[in-house]
Amino acid sequence: MSIDETGQGGTAAPNSARHPHGQGRDLVQLVTPSGERVSHPEFDYWVRDITDEQLCSLFEDMTVIRRIDVEATALQRQGELALWPPLLGQEAAQIGSGRALRLDDFVFSSYRENGVAYCRGVDLTDIVRVWRGNASSGWDPYAINMATPQIIIGAQTLHATGYAMGIQNDGADSVAVTYFGDGATSEGDVNEAMVFAASFQVPVVFFCTNNHWAISEPVRLQSHIQLADRAAGFGIPSLRVDGNDVLAVMAATRVALDRARRGGGPTFIEAVSYRMGPHTTADDPTRYRDANELEDWAAKDPISRIAALLERKGLLTDGLQQQVKDKADAVARGMRTGCTTMPDPEPLDVFKHVYSTPNSWLDRQQDHYARYLASFGDPAGAVSEEGAR
Amino acid sequence: MIKEFRLPDLGEGLTESEILNWRVGVGDTVTLNQVIAEVETAKAVVELPSPFAGVIKELHEQPGTVVEVGKPIVSFEVADDAGQAASGPANLSAGAGEPAQLVGQGVADAPKREPNLVGYGAVVESTSRPARRQRNLPGGRPAETNAAQAAPPVAGPAETKPAAKPAETTTERPRSTPPVRKLARDLGVDLAEVHGTGPRGLITREDVQEFLHPLAAPAGTEPADPGQTVPGSRQDASVRETRTPIKGVRKFTAAAMVQSAFTAPHATEFLTVDVTPAMELLAKLRDSREFAGVKLTPLTLAAKAVLIALRRSPALNSRWDGENQEIVAYNYVNLGIAAATPRGLTVPNIKDADGLSLVQLAEALAALAETARAGRTAPGDLSGGTISITNIGVFGIDAGTPILNPGEAAILALGAVRRTPWEYRGEIALRQVMTLSLSFDHRLVDGEQGSRFLADVGAILADPGMVLTMV
Secondary structure, three states: OOOOOOOOOOOOOOOOOOOOOOOOOOEEEEOOOOOOOOOOOOOOOHHHHOOOHHHHHHHHHHHHHHHHHHHHHHHHHHOOOOOOOOOOOOOOHHHHHHHOOOOOOOEEEEEOOHHHHHHHHOHHHHHOOOOOOOOOOOOOHHHEEEEOEEOOHHHHHHHHHHHHHHHHHHOOOOOOOEEEHHHHHHHHHHHHHEEEHHHHHHEEEEEEEEEEEEEOOOOOOOOOOOOOHHHHHHHOEEEEEEEOOOOHHHHHHHHHHHHHHHOOOOOOEEEEOOOOOOOOOOOOOHOOOHHHHHHHHOOOOOOOOOOOOHHHHHOOOOOHHHHHHHHHOOOOOOOHHHHOOOOOOOOHHOOOOOOOOOOOOHHHHHHHHHHHHHHHOOHHHHHHHOOOO | OOEEEOOOOOOOOEEEEEEEEOOOOOOEEEEOEEEEEEEEOOOOOOEEOOOOOOOEEEEOOOOOEEEEEEEEEEEEEEEHHHHHHHHHHHHHHHHHHHHHHHHHHOOOOOOOOOOOOOOOOOOOOOOOHHHHHHHHHOOOOHHHHHHHHHHHHHOOOOOOOOHHHHHHOOOOOOOOOOOHHHHHHHHHHOOOHOOOOOOHEEEEEHHHHHHHHHHOOOOOOOOOOOHOOOOOOOOHHHHHHOOOOOHHHHHHHHHHHHHHHHHHEEEEEEEEEOOEEEEEHHHHHHHHOOOOOOOHHHHHHHHHHHHHHHHHHHHHOEEEEEEOOOEEOOOOEEEEEEEEEEOOOOEEEEEOOHOOOHHHHHHHHHHHHHHOOOOOHHHHHHHHOOEEEEHHHHOOOOOOOOOOOOOOOEEEEOOOOEEEEEEEOOEEEEEEEEEEEEEOOOOOOOOHHHHHHHHHHHHHHOHHHHHHHHO
């Protein structure tokens, strides 16, 4: 099997993006699939500060979120979670971008960016809370400056653009970053968000993880040009980056963030990656995609790539590997414990986290519901209520 | 201690999965998340990771078995607390036992809180929960198929639109409130049997308790066995309505109608014909010596017309044998005639009616009607019919959608013969007009065959001389 060093997808892959209109451009790549650090005249500058220590920690984060993913998938198979959307194969795109953000930046993601959530410091139990069906939302967005995952495809891009308009009004230099997939670029919401972002030149980064499959729909059916080239139609500058190269992703994200902070408006990043697992645990990708394609992409695995880079640099010691593994196991253990010991929600919890300020209408409903619940335990009370009807 | 692993819902809203193979055997030691089995759902083949670290104690299901979500599939011998910390993260906390319980939620632990995982307990039947859903089938499912066929009731005179019948019984549940429903469920009371005294028939808590009063079961006591609740017999309710247990002919009729209406796709066609010539022929025959003392009615001629038309459209005299995946074409005709009897609707049939002359047929029809009304029809005459006629015209009705006698391919409803302004030789004249309604099993009979048969019957009644072209 031949490995193509550009990372554009194997020649045998039926789903590699083809560009009949000649719009194709090269991926930004700083590390090849075999772990060789290649220089880039423009982007080297943006990762010049990354030390060996930081490289090791990027490797650790990517390994940890893969472990989280594996554990959550197992929890679903064991009946502990109703559903889980695996991120296998997209670790570099999530860690490379997530680690580039500042604390005061704000993330609006889809449901697959659990690695980004990990970078934001989300409590691991909160990651699985929604997927267990225990709450309609996992965490306080303002605690970690990341909105809870959006299930509606692409809707979060509008939220990000709106938030960015707020940042602009405040005169702040933070940035709204929104994550979405290749399929979302075909949604009206994403297009509207890009129109508004360009019109108002707001500080927002559109981070599109092109994982090649919108569930069973290959990206080539949705776009006859590269997704990054769609941004030009909105007047938004774009970058096309090797999404399995954590350094390149970090560099591209920093370029976009810097532009936004300095009033340069939105940027569209297409991180070319691959969803190596199913769309969700309820999906079977073998029904619609070629095993050869998966094999091609496995050769470009983001974690193997950074491991190979570390090895070339002599950093991939047994000590590091053991340390990373221990960390990953501990995180997975914590998440499992948090998941399986999570108390069931109380019926009245449904009224929580709806309005931040008191709402008389909701209070009334809550009061009715509380009395309704009480009627189960107190038949006498229910009778009198019945009589009042 | 022993831990059970119950089959989880592996997709969103799946109710069952097939065990493809076990990757472990009894006695094997497994670690947390070690793959123990491969399972195929409607959506995908997935590997099942072990939820425990321990020793496989028992495999409850064989490979190739389709297992309902929530059923235990494997038991583990799991070390007690001391060993657990080392073996797996799941066992670190007090919640070690939790997983298996969660998996089965909504299935085994029905009386507890509703499942809180998406898709859980979705459509699992045979749970103790949805008593209210089972009410939909009047008289039970036709597991009594045989019995139903032994005494086949069919769409009959009174049932102009019998299709509405089963639908009616499946519509709204009795009006009540959730707490009262819960009370009723806890007490084993079927709300369908309770008369509501609240606004617009709302069933109140008092109604339920009053219903149960003879049994003296105050709220909150042990749930009574639903089977023990006695129907009917409440003083004030009995004034406003009468309750009759569903049994006997009514029960069979209901089962047969439900079975027929929901297995055989019915198509109905209507034809309105000027039967004046047939009525004139009847009058002539009544005066003839051969028919002296024989009861002749439009039904007699219609029956004969059906028997003649069947020769040209044999598909209407056949049966769908789903069990053997065969179509059974009868080389004889047992002609069923729907009869209203004091016990209810019955459909006795005339054996080998195709071999009878008109006189014999007329005599057989008269005898059949008399026997049926007297309630003395022999069981043998109630089974084995191959096609039926229902004479709704005697009730002054013109047309309707008859429901097939189960197992038969066609049923013809005869409407009333009315003097009606009708086109006759280029003018409007008062003619004797009748509407024929034919329902047929569209699995067996196409529109072409059904239409041709109906047209033939109509042609014979409109001009009996047309028989000459058909025999």
